[in-house]
Amino acid sequence: MSERTEVRFSKAKAFYDTFERKGSGDKVTHYCPGCGHGTIQKLIADCIDELEIQDKTVFLSPVGCSVFSYYYYDTGNIQCSHGRAPAVATGVRRTLPEAVIISYQGDGDLAGIGMTEIVHAANRGENITVIFVNNAIYGMTGGQMAPTTPMGQKTPTSPFGREVLRDGRPMGMAELIASLSAPVYVERCSVATAKDVLKARKVILKSLQNQVDKLGFSFIEILSPCPTNWGMDPVESRVWMQEQLAVLFPLGVYKDVTTHLVAVDPGKFHSPMDDDKLRELLRGASEVPVQRSSPLPHTQLIKVAGFGGQGVLSAGELLATCGMSEGIQVSWLPSYGPEMRGGSANVSVILSEDDIGSPLVDHPNVFIAMNGPSLDAFEDAVAPGGLILVNSAIVTRKVSRTDVRVVYIPATELARQEGLLSAANVVMVTAYLYITKAFSIETLRRCIPLVLRKKAYLNQNLALVEKVLDHCVRTAGSAGSDESDGSAGSENG
């Protein structure tokens, strides 16, 4: 017998040397003693080493006990929001054709909150590997019932045991995914015994090799112990898995068509669109040379509201397009009722010299009221000192606030005089620009053709702009004033 020994099994290279959580370096995982996550993650690391794919692996951590996986794997890492890893994987797949993507998910994550994402990623046959760790409960949050919890099992959310009429039956995810046509490889394995673990290693290896070979979607379900929440010791929990869990969720291959497949060049199917094509598709402000006239006085938090059909959303689009063409930050957030016509619509637009955090406008400093109900709905929300533009051709009442600037424009009437029935929006935007000087009217003229759907009306719209300017100039004495009822047309019925 030899005196010399060599390392046969040791920590995988795909792991970091130290797991630097919470500042201080550490060499142990955060998992409970005897948790299956550690065993499974070691198998994955080992397979990454064996396939020599560490440099191109992107490991997706879920929400759940394995949320901290990015502290362990010395690979690309993304921590995904709860259940969304398959959607993130799809994004990574489309942008990094050569990446090896591992979506590692628990049963609460994958079969609960993330059921939609996994089913659709599987159905699209994304070329990714999903490692589904089924411990039959929500581990991280304290052992609540999961879609995979066995009948009769007591958990904090099924204190008298899972019951069929109330909770439904446990779901077999391997069975469900295998019923779709796109996945190429679906197998369920376990880490209950050493034999199971060795088998699981082969299965994981194959699922990753499938991806490297660009064969398509592989789904590996692994039964895994959670001694802590099952209220068992680590050894007992492994016995329970064999006696109970593996009976409920039989191990084995649920689908494997990889032998008849040839590698698919992913580029063939999802070739990313080139920039020129994209530009052509989005034909808009990018065509307009960016030119800034003068800096914005302050961030414009704009709300436009009215009936559906009054061009409320387009008014927002026009404002945002003007902003883009002047190279500033813009956001456009529509919200409208169920009926596109006759219902009420409103849009929030932010124009800013700085980055925009949220596109929501709760307290506009510019409010364009296209009809009466909108004025009723938003008058009180306008920030003190803000500007309210009222379509006085339709809105019969006056604004009651006294701490805001109000301008009345008979917008619908002005548009009608120009032969345009639904161009009150253009009137309001023109008046807004005239009053605030946020952008030059020249910018507006440049942007109208980009936003206008019916190009045949372009000249009439441009003529309308001049008409509105004329109207504003005629009533300018008050339009430019700070009087609260300063009016570009209130007397001009």
Next chain:
Amino acid sequence: MNHVEICKDECKGCGVCVETCPRDCLMIGDEINAIGYQHVVFVGMGRCTACGMCYRVCPEPGALTVMADVKEV
């Protein structure tokens, strides 16, 4: 000789390797380690075949390292 090196401060004393080893080479010791667990100890000199089962089932990445005899040719 074949054996298992134990990084004692990386063991959480779950005992899964003890249960798994086909040759009873491992047991939970009395000593409490730096992270508060009674860690596993190797007691299998001469019996260990370096099969690696303990390494496979162990949930900790670095707790166990399996050393095998170098085959002298």
